[in-house]
Amino acid sequence: MxxxxxxxxxxxxWMSAKGVKELDLTENGVRFQIVRDESVPPVTVGGASTKDQQSILPASKPAPDNLTIKAEMSGLCHLKPNPASAPFVQVGDTISAGQTLYVIEAMKVMTSVSAKAAGTLEEILITNGVQVDPGTPLFRISA
Known part of the structure; x- marks a missing residue:
């Protein structure tokens, strides 16, 4: 496809107009990641030149800003499995690839989001239960 x-x-x-810097998307069975990077000159995609400085990276490679984990979709961001539980991760934790970091609730559907890379959690940038949009910075990690 x-x-x-x-x-x-x-x-x-649309990403440029909305200020979205990173988007991980699957469409028609094709998964791609688009990362806006002001240090990269404009690229041409299939003969169509982009107006903003952006690059298309294969989904298997980390984004240039691999120290900030950003929301992948809109919804309420839950940092705990339930209100009485401990958070999925805490500052100082060693995170492994595939480990659940948070859950996004959108239209009563809960979607678990896992770490794509390993590292140490340095900072949590949001509070539990806040509304986020794609690209909202959530965590800072060190490799």
Whole structure:
């Protein structure tokens, strides 16, 4: 399956307009990650030049800003499995790839989000139960 270059360009323009710096998306069976990086010159995608400085990275490679974990989707961000439980992770914890970091609640659907890379949790940037949008910084980790 493929994704049309014009569609990618419209997604990147939307990201620029909304201030979204990173987007991990699966469409038509194709998973891709788009990361806006002001240090990279504009790229051409299938003959269509982007208006903003952005790059398309394979999903298997870490984003340039691999020390900040950002929300992948909109919803309420839960840092605990339930109100009486301890948080999924705490400052100082060693995080392993695949470990649950938080849960996003959107339209009464709970989606667990796991770490894509290992590291040490340095800072939690939000509080439990707040509304987040894609790209909202949530955690800072050190590799």
């Amino acid at each position: 493929t994704v049309e270059a014009a569609h990618l360009t419209s997604i990147m323009e």
